[in-house]
Amino acid sequence: MILTVTLNTALDLTYSVPALVPHSSHRVTDLSERPGGKGLNVARVLTALGHDTVVTGFAGGATGTVLRDLLAALPRQKATLTDALVPVSGDTRRTLAVVDAATGDTTQFNEAGPHVTADEWTALLGAYAELLKTADAVALCGSLPPGIHVGAYGELVRLARTAGVPVLLDTSGEPLRRGIAARPDLIKPNADELAQLTGSREPLRATRDARRRGAHGVIASLGPDGMLAVTPDGVWRASPPAPVKGNPTGAGDSAVAGLLSGLAESLSWPDRLRRAVALSTATVLAPTAGDFDRTAYEELLPRVAIEEHAAGAA
Template structure:
């Protein structure tokens, strides 16, 4: 089982329009709402692909109840902590060429609520094979939130994948996260290195076991203690990229469960990520495209 922790959940709303034109009125072709936040998206992808998962996160207010109802309807196992702070909303406006995102920051949690969330994580690790801490932190959150989750998992002998940014990313690496997955911009925020591979090595030197660097349509690089690999998608995929990174994290976590080789993990991460772009909303993958990508993603050592 893969336990995901989402420190900053959101109700994700996706609007489909013909063409986004700022300053004009748009006719919305379709609206989709679902439980979001990066960790919840990871759990949704895992659940869709038949991998056991448990989604944990703090929720509050009307939107928090909408998240609870959506997870129930989707059949995704979850353990949600009720908090006073209202859950935020994110909006994706998607046209035929691109997606434009509007992400609320998220309201601050009380220190006692963070402690209760960590207690909830600790209590739900029985039977867990991997822990994922994924997403941004609400305003005013302790920078070591993901690092504390890493510590809890490591104390239980469970590997951890972290996908966050800023000081929280560096703290998680220093706490010994087994895998961290920044993009190039997030890496530059925390490491003083012009070369991405050198930056990834610096993050490993800080304490991370492995660094998987995502570069959108240009693929991913894995810098590990076993070697370095690069994986490239075989062709461009158009659609909604908002959940692509979450699908990659799901693949990396599943690779840890299966104890597959790093080239196989990286191939899966690129394939799951690209297949997520072709899906209409974050937290899903295009299954037909996924099978094709598995066969065609190129992986090379360097």
């Protein structure tokens, strides 16, 4: 099975409004409520791709109950999605994405999350160590809730490495910086996260710099420009056939699912990247934020362009 860890799970609300105008009141024309936080999104896509997946992290309070009920009610896929979330006394956060129907632009508001106690963190570490025993790969995803120390991802990366489980880290800021030092197999920063980490906005330079800091492979997601992969086996750029317009919420999470499923299936790097780019583009095109459009995915997959970098190895 593939394990995803979401320390700061969220009940994701999406509101659509005809046009988002500051200082005015809006009529919500459509709304959705989904179990979210990055690792939960990754898990949904993994199960849709046929990989049995287990989710852990924290959930608590009334919102935590709603989140777990929604998780249990997800439509059945070819594979299982198992809830191994650890209870916390605080309330799971909500996030709100407001979609402006006129422009298609999304504005996102993320709450901080519940305060996690030292005992709750210890319970998570115990559950994680147990789950690693049967995991083929693990993804550590998203922000840290209050109370969790900034080096937490470093600790989780080290435990995965000791257990011999390939580990992908998808976070930002100081938690990313500390996590990289523990030498994860893969990281998937976007352009802003890379710039924050390395001080450079030049994709190849920043991606190589991130790799030198300890990650074995760095897959930079460059939005409509696709992905740049700097790995021990070579450097590739993967680009979608054409830019698309839609809601990008969860597109990065779908890319993580593509990379992890490709790793679990021992696909070549070009095939993993093809899958990641096709899935993230199909997520932007999906009518519901965070889902992917399967027909678009299958149609996009053979059309993702892969270019090997002339300079070869990283």
